[in-house]
Amino acid sequence: MNQTERRRVIEQEVIKCSRCGTCRSICPVFLAENNENTTARSKNRMMEAVLEGDVELTPGVQERFEKCLLCKACKAHCGSGVATDKLIMEGRAAAVAHNGLSPAKKMAFTGLRYRKLFDLGLRTGALFQNLIFKKLPDGRGCVPRILLPGAGLNQRRIMPNMTTNPLRSRLPKFIKAKTPVSKGRVLFFTGCMLNYMYPEPGEAVVSILTRNGWDVVIPEEQCCCGTPAFTSGDVETGRFLAEQNIKAISAEKHDHIVTACASCGAALKHEYKHILDNSSLLSTWQEISTKVLDISQFVLKYCDLSKLGKLPFKVTYHDPCHLVRGMNVSSEPREILKSIPGLKFVEMKDANRCCGAGGSFSAVYYELSRKINDKKLDNVEDTGMDYLVTGCSSCRMHITDGLTQRNSSVKVLHTAEVINMAYDAASRKEGKAC
Numbered sequence: 001m002n003q004t005e006r007r008r009v010i011e012q013e014v015i016k017c018s019r020c021g022t023c024r025s026i027c028p029v030f031l032a033e034n035n036e037n038t039t040a041r042s043k044n045r046m047m048e049a050v051l052e053g054d055v056e057l058t059p060g061v062q063e064r065f066e067k068c069l070l071c072k073a074c075k076a077h078c079g080s081g082v083a084t085d086k087l088i089m090e091g092r093a094a095a096v097a098h099n100g101l102s103p104a105k106k107m108a109f110t111g112l113r114y115r116k117l118f119d120l121g122l123r124t125g126a127l128f129q130n131l132i133f134k135k136l137p138d139g140r141g142c143v144p145r146i147l148l149p150g151a152g153l154n155q156r157r158i159m160p161n162m163t164t165n166p167l168r169s170r171l172p173k174f175i176k177a178k179t180p181v182s183k184g185r186v187l188f189f190t191g192c193m194l195n196y197m198y199p200e201p202g203e204a205v206v207s208i209l210t211r212n213g214w215d216v217v218i219p220e221e222q223c224c225c226g227t228p229a230f231t232s233g234d235v236e237t238g239r240f241l242a243e244q245n246i247k248a249i250s251a252e253k254h255d256h257i258v259t260a261c262a263s264c265g266a267a268l269k270h271e272y273k274h275i276l277d278n279s280s281l282l283s284t285w286q287e288i289s290t291k292v293l294d295i296s297q298f299v300l301k302y303c304d305l306s307k308l309g310k311l312p313f314k315v316t317y318h319d320p321c322h323l324v325r326g327m328n329v330s331s332e333p334r335e336i337l338k339s340i341p342g343l344k345f346v347e348m349k350d351a352n353r354c355c356g357a358g359g360s361f362s363a364v365y366y367e368l369s370r371k372i373n374d375k376k377l378d379n380v381e382d383t384g385m386d387y388l389v390t391g392c393s394s395c396r397m398h399i400t401d402g403l404t405q406r407n408s409s410v411k412v413l414h415t416a417e418v419i420n421m422a423y424d425a426a427s428r429k430e431g432k433a434c
């Protein structure tokens with residue numbers, strides 16, 4: 001698509017908005033701030049004014065586009081089907097082209113382009129994290145020792161400890177199925193957060209796959225899925241990372257692609273379409289996208305649920321935006337959880353409402369993201385459950401931060417961890433090593 005065609009597509013989307021205001025009742029940012037400027041219709045109007053040349057892309061206008069979680073709730077509730085999330089990303093891209101990125105984002109996204117250097121930086125950072133972060137005594141994470149607002153670090157924000165032994169270092173590239181006969185090969189796209197912050201759910205994914213008869217391949221050349229970059233308006237970096245991943249994935253023989261991160265999955269399955277415009281790898285991506293499944297979809301379709309053992313847990317489930325509206329996954333994790341013997345499942349109020357993380361949104365607007373998160377935490381605690389289960393590391397980090405600050409007894413687990421625990425329980429009962 002050339003610039004003129006792209007502009008026409010944006011204009012056609014913008015004029016679909018009838019300014020009815022239905023999106024006000026669902027937008028988490030508007031509900032927290034009660035400011036019309038934060039609504040989808042206001043952002044659509046702003047985009048129209050920019051297109052017509054009535055408004056310049058000043059840093060103030062850029063901030064209007066940035067104050068959005070890209071949760072897609074407005075689109076899901078819009079009678080006219082306006083893809084406001086896409087318009088906001090177009091607005092961010094135009095604003096970045098005009099004003100540039102913030103120094104922190106510029107540094108971070110440049111780092112993402114150099115996979116090996118990025119890896120070395122995070123491993124070194126993990127070794128020396130105690131210089132910047134203070135570990136909490138109960139092992140539930142760490143807090144920054146100093147205020148670093150430029151890097152999105154608020155002194156009351158509780159972060160997960162970074163692992164000094166990332167997921168992709170713990171596991172070999174090829175892992176054989178644990179059954180005598182293999183059903184095929186699954187490519188596991190780990191993403192960054194499972195690799196560097198939450199390796200245990202990643203290990204659970206591999207365990208689930210191999211015990212169900214699937215060989216696993218974890219491509220070494222995979223890099224960040226690019227979501228942080230392209231959602232921030234750095235389309236060039238997003239596209240570079242997408243192309244690296246397409247090359248890394250297509251270089252490995254595989255039957256299915258599994259993700260366990262909502263944002264990685266949505267990027268690989270759908271979002272790359274918008275940034276690979278005119279790329280020679282577009283058709284390769286189209287083929288790849290048909291094979292992408294979230295781990296909960298894969299388990300429901302290709303794994304044996306009759307072998308799940310008893311778990312004496314009480315759980316509720318939070319829908320990550322990029323899973324429920326990004327990949328259309330919501331019934332699958334629930335169906336699996338409900339099929340685990342002994343596990344009590346209680347639905348929370350507004351389970352599919354954004355938790356307020358929104359990637360870098362929670363770094364830039366920490367207090368606002370906490371306010372949005374507080375509603376989620378109230379709903380979690382009202383269920384009286386022991387665990388909150390979810391399928392997104394970013395949601396997990398933000399919700400754990402809030403629960404820990406509240407001294408709540410509720411713990412957060414990834415869906416894959418719960419499934420794997422249930423398989424472990426059955427293996428223990430049978431007296432089998434797993």
Ligand code: SF4
Pocket residue numbers: 016017018019020021022023024040041044074077078079080081082084
């Ligand atoms: S985005 Fe949709 S719901 Fe919101 S004002 Fe426009 S038409 Fe109405």
Ligand code: SF4
Pocket residue numbers: 026027028029030038039040067068069070071072073074075084085
């Ligand atoms: S994507 Fe979410 S935060 Fe952004 S305008 Fe729509 S409802 Fe509001």
